[in-house]
Amino acid sequence: MVTELLEGETLRERLQGGALSPRKAIELAIQIAQGLAAAYDKGIIHRDLKPENIFLTKDGRVKILDFGLAKIVRSGSETNDGVQTLTSADVSLTEAGQVLGTAYMSPEQVRGSVVNHRSDIFAFGAILFEMLSGKRVFRRDTAAETMTAILKDDPPELVVSDDHPIAPAVERIVRRCLEKDPSQRFQSAKDLAFALEAVTGSTAVAERPAIVRAPRQVSTKLAVVLVFGAAIATGAVFLLSSPKPKPLYHYDRVSYARGRVYNARFAPDGETIVYTAAWEGKGKDLYSVRREFPDSRSLGIPGATTLLAISSTNELAVLVRDRYLVHMEHVGTLATAPIGGGAPREIAENVHAADFSPDGKSLAVVRRVGGNELLEYAIGTVLHRTPGWFSHPRISPDGTSIAFLDHPVLGDDRGSVKLIDIATRKISTLTPEFESLQPLAWMPDGKQLLFAGTQESFNRHIIAVTLDGGMREVLALPTGANIFDVARDGRMLMSTNPQNTEVTVYLPNGKQRALPYLNAPTGPILTRDGKYVVFSDDSDVAGRFYGVMVRKVDGSPPARLGEGNAMGISYDGKWVLADVYTDPPKLMLLPTGAGEPRELSRGNIAYYQFAGFFPDGQHVLFTGNEAESSRAPTYRTSAEGLRVRVAPEGYSVVFDPVAPDGKTFAARDSSGQLVLFPIEGGSPTPIPNTLETDWPVGWSTDPDHLFLYTVGELDVPVYKLDVHSGERKLVRRYAATDPIGVEYATWIGSMTPDGLTFAFSFRHELNDLYVADNKVH
Numbered sequence: 001m002v003t004e005l006l007e008g009e010t011l012r013e014r015l016q017g018g019a020l021s022p023r024k025a026i027e028l029a030i031q032i033a034q035g036l037a038a039a040y041d042k043g044i045i046h047r048d049l050k051p052e053n054i055f056l057t058k059d060g061r062v063k064i065l066d067f068g069l070a071k072i073v074r075s076g077s078e079t080n081d082g083v084q085t086l087t088s089a090d091v092s093l094t095e096a097g098q099v100l101g102t103a104y105m106s107p108e109q110v111r112g113s114v115v116n117h118r119s120d121i122f123a124f125g126a127i128l129f130e131m132l133s134g135k136r137v138f139r140r141d142t143a144a145e146t147m148t149a150i151l152k153d154d155p156p157e158l159v160v161s162d163d164h165p166i167a168p169a170v171e172r173i174v175r176r177c178l179e180k181d182p183s184q185r186f187q188s189a190k191d192l193a194f195a196l197e198a199v200t201g202s203t204a205v206a207e208r209p210a211i212v213r214a215p216r217q218v219s220t221k222l223a224v225v226l227v228f229g230a231a232i233a234t235g236a237v238f239l240l241s242s243p244k245p246k247p248l249y250h251y252d253r254v255s256y257a258r259g260r261v262y263n264a265r266f267a268p269d270g271e272t273i274v275y276t277a278a279w280e281g282k283g284k285d286l287y288s289v290r291r292e293f294p295d296s297r298s299l300g301i302p303g304a305t306t307l308l309a310i311s312s313t314n315e316l317a318v319l320v321r322d323r324y325l326v327h328m329e330h331v332g333t334l335a336t337a338p339i340g341g342g343a344p345r346e347i348a349e350n351v352h353a354a355d356f357s358p359d360g361k362s363l364a365v366v367r368r369v370g371g372n373e374l375l376e377y378a379i380g381t382v383l384h385r386t387p388g389w390f391s392h393p394r395i396s397p398d399g400t401s402i403a404f405l406d407h408p409v410l411g412d413d414r415g416s417v418k419l420i421d422i423a424t425r426k427i428s429t430l431t432p433e434f435e436s437l438q439p440l441a442w443m444p445d446g447k448q449l450l451f452a453g454t455q456e457s458f459n460r461h462i463i464a465v466t467l468d469g470g471m472r473e474v475l476a477l478p479t480g481a482n483i484f485d486v487a488r489d490g491r492m493l494m495s496t497n498p499q500n501t502e503v504t505v506y507l508p509n510g511k512q513r514a515l516p517y518l519n520a521p522t523g524p525i526l527t528r529d530g531k532y533v534v535f536s537d538d539s540d541v542a543g544r545f546y547g548v549m550v551r552k553v554d555g556s557p558p559a560r561l562g563e564g565n566a567m568g569i570s571y572d573g574k575w576v577l578a579d580v581y582t583d584p585p586k587l588m589l590l591p592t593g594a595g596e597p598r599e600l601s602r603g604n605i606a607y608y609q610f611a612g613f614f615p616d617g618q619h620v621l622f623t624g625n626e627a628e629s630s631r632a633p634t635y636r637t638s639a640e641g642l643r644v645r646v647a648p649e650g651y652s653v654v655f656d657p658v659a660p661d662g663k664t665f666a667a668r669d670s671s672g673q674l675v676l677f678p679i680e681g682g683s684p685t686p687i688p689n690t691l692e693t694d695w696p697v698g699w700s701t702d703p704d705h706l707f708l709y710t711v712g713e714l715d716v717p718v719y720k721l722d723v724h725s726g727e728r729k730l731v732r733r734y735a736a737t738d739p740i741g742v743e744y745a746t747w748i749g750s751m752t753p754d755g756l757t758f759a760f761s762f763r764h765e766l767n768d769l770y771v772a773d774n775k776v777h
Contacts, residue, residue: 008058011051019134029128030196031062037189040117049123050104103139103146107180110147118182125177132166133158169199187543194432194455198471254289255769258740261495264484264769265310276307281739301337304344306330311360314339323693324711329389331368348379353391358399366390383425392439397446405437410609413437417451417465430465435544441486450483491773501763503535505553506734508756517558522761525566526750527573530757534576536566548578550592561590562597568612577620579608600637612657621665623652647677654696659703666696676723689726698751707751731755736762
């Protein structure tokens with residue numbers, strides 16, 4: 001056998017000299033996490049990760065060694081949460097009674113129960129703790145005492161000294177790796193690497209392959225040599241290389257009513273603030289406020305309800321006749337108006353975001369045209385397009401580039417911060433993908449951007465990113481935060497962002513039942529008999545890819561089916577269709593009872609948009625963007641992977657798309673018009689008397705009637721629509737129990753075919769607007 005000659009030392013030998021510097025520890029940890037991720041991509045779990053098995057070469061590379069206990073995970077060995085596992089029967093010891101790597105074993109290894117890649121993440125956390133502190137986190141005098149500590153004891157605080165200060169963000173990462181419950185740890189080594197890169201600012205990773213070879217074991221089975229790459233993390237280190245005390249912020253509150261703040265900007269004088277809000281359960285309006293006059297007043301601009309931007313010449317960019325589309329997207333007619341009031345001058349239609357150039361003479365806009373979202377500058381000149389959606393375009397202070405948020409999935413605010421050079425149209429990606437990403441603002445010097453985002457929880461924090469991708473956390477609040485603007489002197493215009501979502505089921509007897517679950521149950525889908533509801537868990541604890549839950553409508557406790565976003569449920573109620581936003585994404589069939597999850601063949605689909613079941617339960621209809629394509633065709637697919645295109649680009653299926661007879665399906669064209677497509681091919685037929693703001697919530701018992709609701713109203717009207725004649729009858733109006741902080745229904749509801757049971761979710765936001773600065777007062 002030929003093996004690689006390595007020159008250097010093991011991590012154990014390096015640690016003989018004590019703790020490493022935080023910078024060096026994180027640098028090595030990123031490489032280890034990248035190497036584990038490469039192994040997991042091949043289905044390999046190490047199971048004996050410890051400093052003795054990590055080699056540091058003279059040129060600074062990390063090698064993961066000794067895969068003597070490694071296992072290749074068997075196909076089909078997945079639990080209901082989609083995590084590949086090994087049972088205790090799979091875990092063999094090299095010698096009878098010998099326990100390897102005791103101080104780095106996970107609780108599940110100690111118990112001899114289910115083992116998966118999260119066991120390696122636990123060992124990783126123990127190693128990172130030791131690199132930072134110089135101490136073994138759970139080591140006791142005997143092996144038995146050590147294993148007891150692993151099972152029962154919390155890890156001690158990381159020691160902080162003048163020489164080795166530990167950033168709180170780093171300690172949070174270590175503690176999450178060392179959670180006793182595997183489901184509470186990082187869900188993948190890639191997520192772990194992203195989190196480490198975020199706290200160092202090292203998001204631009206230059207990859208150099210590191211070869212890791214497993215020694216051949218004497219066995220009756222075929223020995224396997226495992227070869228994979230571990231990436232090397234490079235880049236600027238912001239939080240750890242030069243620790244600085246956190247700035248002290250002083251907050252001036254500038255709003256006092258109850259409701260939601262949508263956008264806010266400083267006027268050129270730096271003292272006047274203009275913002276959009278919906279206060280006390282009323283509709284949106286434009287307000288202005290000054291520090292010396294803290295009582296907000298309406299600007300009274302006719303028809304204008306949404307602020308987009310303020311120019312250096314005191315002109316407002318606003319939306320008139322705006323309408324809600326999906327998730328957080330409003331679309332309307334772009335207009336400009338003087339900040340002092342007056343009739344708006346209309347400029348362009350189908351706009352949902354805009355920003356002025358530094359001289360106030362031009363506008364960058366985001367428009368939805370033909371099923372795609374366009375970034376234009378000036379209006380009519382397309383710089384970039386996406387089948388997903390863009391938000392918050394901000395032109396740089398020097399006018400040479402535009403920063404924006406790129407959200408690849410319609411109906412989801414996950415995404416990344418990007419920068420486009422106006423002259424060359426070259427696009428730079430400044431951040432990895434965040435689970436939730438919202439407002440964006442330039443710092444006055446044009447060298448950094450502030451944004452609100454989170455990679456692993458429900459609450460967004462304010463983060464700074466440099467133009468070369470270095471990141472640092474600026475502000476973290478328990479309620480979450482949004483950043484709207486930054487004044488010339490560095491003061492931030494921000495809001496608190498407490499959110500809560502309610503799911504309510506309206507029953508045939510006229511009563512309603514709230515089904516609370518943590519703080520973000522969304523998108524409820526009823527079984528056809530109305531006895532069960534499936535929903536997505538978008539809460540703090542669900543993870544980056546959300547969770548699919550099922551519960552009885554009588555309020556019984558929910559059960560988790562697996563990762564993903566629920567998109568549909570089969571006619572017999574036995575399978576849930578879930579979109580999992582991994583890279584690449586997965587379209588999963590999750591059993592509601594006994595059975596194993598199944599992944600549908602992906603092919604070259606880059607993102608899934610909407611999907612639903614056929615009545616036979618054997619086929620699925622979905623709209624998905626093909627790789628490298630800006631348009632999304634619609635397909636019919638089977639569990640066996642056979643896929644047939646049934647609609648061209650420019651159409652997208654709606655919720656519960658297939659009619660009960662399986663002959664037609666409902667879709668939306670690029671203009672928002674609802675249409676019916678024949679399954680076996682042919683031209684679509686427009687559904688008469690429908691609006692762009694009409695959203696289907698399920699078919700009736702026959703193929704001639706569809707239930708739909710109209711978004712944009714506080715009390716949601718649901719209609720029964722004849723898809724051929726366009727006749728619509730009001731079934732009932734449904735409202736949130738507390739209308740304050742709820743402008744509209746934010747997720748699609750679900751109606752049973754008999755029209756008697758309806759489920760819906762409403763999101764509440766109660767924002768307070770503040771001016772924050774970090775000067776000591």
